[in-house]
Amino acid sequence: MSALFPNYARWEIKAQQGNGSTLVDENGKEYLDFIAGIAVCNLGHCHPKVQAAVEKQLGTLWHASNLFQFEGQEKVAEILASHSVGDYVFFCNSGAEANEAAIKLARKATGKHHIVSLKNSFHGRTLGSMAATGQEKIHAGFGPLLSEFTYVELNDIDALEQVVTDQTAAIMVEVIQGEGGIRLMSKEYAKQLAHICKKFNCLLIIDEVQTGIGRTGTAFAYEHLSLSPDIITLAKGLGNGFPVGAMIGKEALKEAFSAGSHGSTFGGNPLAMAAAEAVLTEILNPTFLESVQKKGDWFKNQLEENLKSLAIVDEIRGKGLMLGIACQIEVAPIITACREKGLLVLPAGPNVLRILPPLIVTQQELEKAVSILTEVVTNLSEKQATHI
Known part of the structure; x- marks a missing residue:
């Protein structure tokens, strides 16, 4: 009997050891880890x-x-500022904390409280970041949320224009919705989003918790769309497993976070900064980022060639090494079958298979993953056809 709260739907795998793209369970079985700790x-x-x-x-x-x-905080802050459109950095311990800081900063800096975010978004599970999350299943059971959030569909400009006013403090978005199904923001939407922020004098917050730190082949995913966010939130890949989060803001926001306005006991601690500096030194190398783009392009093309024609597959989507396979069936059986064959993947909603390999993944490992995915999805597609 476990003494843990049952709030995670855990798999029957006890992770014991990891090296590179390989995860090893208590029985010595090796898995190709294309979750990479999410x-x-x-x-x-x-x-x-x-x-x-x-x-x-x-x-x-x-x-x-x-x-x-x-000194470590200054070094990491300088790296983040110099590789982004921001100027100042606040350190915390997670993506939820970074988004909570972003919400507070936007409200304090503008003196306004209304924030627009997107349906199917995910920004965390604290009361503030949960309120920013446009998913009812995340809200369920927790009572009244932080007020003055409005949710609209990604890539629906008309819907966005209808809800943004002079009283809107910020628009908060992911340029690729991770938990929401690997849904990509269009270039036209990004262009209009920037225009609306300028028109109504509201801040643009981009949540890069899952997309940042090289995941899409650039330092930050917003670079693909030529956006210039006022606030950027980070975590996940920043510490490569060591808990660390960060919020980056532009010069104009500096005074809103004056001494005593916000804080974190453990945020920016020396151990987290040592990990983050080492991570950023490796990943922000242009050659490294170029390799991520090349591997991502090859991987996506192979998945399209092998899977796109199958009856249960709707679309292969994503950027860099953040990919999704949208299916006409629930993907839980695909995940189980892949796991049995030694490949770890996860869902992004009930019908999308999410694939997040480490950025250091080798060509041989990608080929193995393509082989397993092709076998599993083909088999399930054939079984589905026999039941029609």
């Missing part, structure tokens, strides 16, 4: 440079509180 271990499990950086920091200082100055 887009967290972008450099794979136990990356030697990240491990070395954290081990080195373990011997000097773990924590002293944000009453003190830390």
Whole structure:
């Protein structure tokens, strides 16, 4: 009998060890891990440079509180600012905390409270970030949420124009909805989104918790759409498994987060900063990002060639190494069958298979994944046809 709350639908796998793209269970079975901690271990499990950086920091200082100055915070903040459109950084411990900070900053900086976000979005499970999340299943059972949030469909400009007013503090979006089904923002929508923000003098918040830190082949996914967000939120891949989150904001927002306005006991601690600096040094190398784009393009093309014609497959979508296979059936059986064959993938809603390999994945590993996915989806497609 477990002493844990049953709030996770856990698989019957006890993860014991990880190395690169491989996860090993308690029985020694190896899995090709194309979940990567849900887009967290972008450099794979136990990356030697990240491990070395954290081990080195373990011997000097773990924590002293944000009453003190830390060189590591300054270094990581400078890297994030120099590779984004932002100027200042607040460190925390997770994506939910980063989004909570973004909501508070937008409200305080503008003096307005209304925020527009998107249906099928996911921004976290704290009361504020949950209110920003446009999914009823996330809200269910928790009573009244933080007020003054409005949800509209992604890529529906008319719907957005109808709800944004002079009293709107911010529009909060993901440029690729991860939990919402690997849904991509269109270029035309992005263009109009920027126009509406300027017209109504509201801030643009882009949640890059899942898409950021190289996942789509650029430092941040907003770069694909030439957007210039006022606030960017990060976590997941920033620490490669070490808990760390960050919010990046533009110069004009600096004074709204003056001393005492917001904080985090553990945010930006020396261990997290050691991990983040090592991660960013590796991933933000242009050659590395180019390799992610090339691998992602090849992988997506192979999935389209092998799966697109199958009866149960609607669409292969995504960017870089953040891909989804939209199906006409629920994908739970596909996930189970892949897992039995040693490939770990996960859902993005009931009908979309989400694939998030480590960014250091090899060509051989991608080929193996294509082979397993093709076999599994083909078999299920044939079975589905016999039942029609």
